[in-house]
Amino acid sequence: MRVVLAGGGTAGHVEPALATADAVLRAEPDAEVTMLGTERGLEMRLVPERGYELALIPPVPLPRRPTPDLLRLPARVRAAVRDTAAVLREHRAEALVGFGGYVSMPAYLAARRLGTPIVVHEANAKPGLANRIGARFTEHVATAAADISLPHARHIGIPLRRSVAILDRAAARDEACSFFGLDPRRRTVFAFGGSQGARRINEAVHGALDDLLGRGVQVLHAVGAANAGAYRGREGYVPVPYVDRMDLAYAAADLAICRAGAITCAELAAVGLPAIYVPLPHGNGEQRFNAEPTVAAGGGILVPDASLTPSWLASEAGALVDDTDRMREMAAAAATLGRRDADDQLVEMVRRAMGTSSVGG
Structure with a gap:
């Protein structure tokens, strides 16, 4: 497996991505896992500490209200998509897994452009813009709760750090x-x-x-x-x-x-x-x-x-x-609401997206 995980920004995006990366290596010790992020996020510290490669792209925060920055947004998005596509090509990614946030938006667009299979994970009860868009590009969508409204959503929980999950x-x-x-x-x-x-x-x-x-x-x-x-x-x-x-x-x-x-x-x-x-x-x-x-x-x-x-x-x-x-x-x-195996379930969803599921996907 060669997988790129887009989970930069806050701990709410980085930690599930890292838990998923760990699960990928448990499933396939020879897998190649790359984390996608920006120099502004917690991933700058957390990802190297866990021993994973971090590929940086330009940050593209979305303005919450009309500002002069809004006029510069299309150019910033294009630059981030271009750089993300380069990462996907360089690592010959077989799947892109996005966890929401401003790192995932260009990742979804780049993966769609290259035809790379996309998997979306939404942790919050109210999905953000990036995952609402990403979920339109794939049938492989995982959510933290059963009532999260996204197309093709499957409730698996949130990938948790292993020490907590066990x-x-x-x-x-x-x-x-x-x-x-x-x-x-x-x-x-x-x-x-x-x-x-x-x-x-x-x-x-x-x-x-x-x-x-x-x-x-x-x-x-x-x-x-x-x-x-x-x-x-x-x-x-x-x-x-x-x-x-x-x-x-x-x-x-x-x-x-x-x-x-x-x-x-x-x-x-x-x-x-x-x-x-x-x-x-x-x-x-x-x-x-x-x-x-x-x-x-x-x-x-x-x-x-x-x-x-x-x-x-x-x-x-x-x-x-x-x-x-x-x-x-x-x-x-x-x-009764706890899910301890979301990381393994998400890895299996990645396999299905790649067409190589161990359960006949």
């Missing part, structure tokens, strides 16, 4: 608590807001801390690298700038407090961890839509950003982790 939270709890300096006998809340942290979550957790600790609850708090100096640890409270071992953080936790990005929702469902979801109040509301299936199933609670106050968190989160039966029910409900 995680047994109960079996790993002692190791996880030791890793973070937590007590495995105490109930644990894990609060995080992505790599940069989340101001609303940070302030609410800090303000509710005395009440939570007074209940015997311990808190693991990923505050974001820029905020590391503002939070001091104490007995039962472990603030960290960033969590590299999310699998162990999930294993240590009984309850998560977090945003509702597509990957976060997918990972929490896969490992069966109850959560208080606090969607970003910006954008097109996709984070709220990402969390709603888990919340509707009973595996989480949805809280508007403005409503996450220290007093609310102290009362609601404290009462929730005290209710062992409810926590067990929420964990089971979240797990």
Whole structure:
């Protein structure tokens, strides 16, 4: 297999692409995998760290409103399509897998021009422009949820990092608590807001801390690298700038407090961890839509950003982790939506697109 994966920009695009790249190599160790990105995205750091080749193309962000940049857009798109086509030809790509975002748009156009088979993966509840266009060019379309509206969509979930996909939270709890300096006998809340942290979550957790600790609850708090100096640890409270071992953080936790990005929702469902979801109040509301299936199933609670106050968190989160039966029910409900094999399913979809499926495609 010779595959090019277009998953640049944000972690929501890069991480599923990397998980898929890993799955390709598990399926075919001699496969050639190339990641497509730009010099502006997280792929500049994440892809080389994972040992994959990164081919760069010019970034083509789409203006959200009429600006002078809109006039320059056609020329930028043509340049990016030209460069992407060169990458596909150089690597003799047998398939192009796109994960949305501004890297995928020129990738889909270039692949269509060259006749390279296209596979589309959509992680968000509300598909972006690139994937809405890409889905018109192929019958091989995968989605994170069953109700995502795209032509030919097949629900497989989101390709997850392997350490999370195979995680047994109960079996790993002692190791996880030791890793973070937590007590495995105490109930644990894990609060995080992505790599940069989340101001609303940070302030609410800090303000509710005395009440939570007074209940015997311990808190693991990923505050974001820029905020590391503002939070001091104490007995039962472990603030960290960033969590590299999310699998162990999930294993240590009984309850998560977090945003509702597509990957976060997918990972929490896969490992069966109850959560208080606090969607970003910006954008097109996709984070709220990402969390709603888990919340509707009973595996989480949805809280508007403005409503996450220290007093609310102290009362609601404290009462929730005290209710062992409810926590067990929420964990089971979240797990009903979890998909741990999306990476392997996506690789099989790539094989079908190439006409070489191992199951007779």
